[in-house]
Amino acid sequence: MKLTCNNITVDFSGLRALNKVSLSVETKEILGLIGPNGSGKTTLLNVLGGQLKSNEGSVKKDNLDITTMPPRLRVKNGLARSFQIVRTFESLSVFDNVKSASLTTSKSNVEKNNYCNEIISYIGLNKIKNELANTLNYGDRRRLEIARAMATSPDFLLLDEPAAGMNDNESEILLNTLNVIPKKFNVGILIIDHDMSLIMKLCHRLHVLESGETIAEGSIDSVKKHPDVIKAYLGKDF
Template sequence: MRRSGGQQDGDERLLVATDVRKAFAGTVALAGVSLRLEPRSTVGLIGPNGSGKTTLINCVSGVVRPDAGSVRVGGVDLAQRPSHARAKAGVARTFQNIRLFRDLTVAQNCEVALVAQPRARRAETLPVAEVLELLGLADAARERSSALSYGAQRRAELARAAVTAPRFLLLDEPAAGMNERETEELIAAIRALRERLGCGVLVVEHDLGLIGALCDTVEVLDAGNCISRGTPQEVRADPAVIEAYIGGGGEPDRADRAGGTDRTPTPGQIEQTEEVSQ
């Protein structure tokens, strides 16, 4: 990935994962994957189901511990530290499945996140009202989260992570199950948060439209390996990526005349299904 001028891996502004490896019961999920996340940048992480995307975000966020490799935030290796060490370092995440407290209001869900913050981070948090306004949820602040539309629940979970003012925001399939309008609202919300917080954003997604609209660079995983990285346009045209998604055949942007379909992977060809993570 691109490096900002003068920044080193030890710079407190960077999250750098290097040669991360993980296996479950002898099955290799990650075979040595690296990534770099900088402030105000958005990195997309894509790949077929089972390619290791969720395992990587779990290793970076501390949900699981890698078998080898490092996860450095501000030059400090947190790979073998618990998830609350990531929170203290300013790392926040969302999950594939919505994990709001259904009987609490939207505002209360955000307040829970603030209470759970390490004492050293509490002074850096954002007002709940400001974040809800930013994400178009101000009118829903006193509503129970269970009463919200699906898209609004997704944005409420994003708000809960954002009130902690993370330096790095990790989003695991944030658009899963959304319709087109909800996805557009989510894209606008993520952009607004990135600008307000100045944070680096890592997005795991199957929706390539969202990836193309949001991301500066894209990493492509297949069978636990990084097979391509570059801009969304470069990755879309990479034959290795096309092979991984659709099993070969077709040149970039060449339509299949007989079937009337684009042979290049598109959001419509890659279903939004939950990746199976050990």
């Protein structure tokens, strides 16, 4: 399966946040979306997830045009996303948070329970599955958010800075979890993150934005050597 966007343009009252951006991600692959602050990464994820309408361009899942499809229908069609700011149900347990996300699927109740338990152990939340979400530390909350996204049985997972605010140990655990998701669950991942060492270890391909424009795309090696990328990241550890 393939998630594609073509010539996406987004204007915010006078500011062009995205200018004719096109990319695609396939199941079983991890695509990194990188670029300086304000380059349009979250805006593009919002267009893919349906939280924002683009002024121009289209979004497709295989041959299905989902450009105008509302977010909850996109979830039903296999698109799950996490947000830059954690969104969980604070007063529900870890298990109930994950279970509530699985309600969008057509699985039977028993299948939902089994699948949620599988996801919870896989993401490493088993020991705390009966704890309330508001008692979790930051790293666990971020992983709970990914577990909730996975509970919708997605074909594509859109992750906005999942490692933000994590310490080195927490990012390492996240890296190991995300690394195996594509092949184990037949999912394609589109990930935004500022942690370049995580991105370089995790991603199969990169897409680089600067000021709303694509400045490079391709393998990690080719992107790292690209003069525009070096310029955009000048003075930063890339």
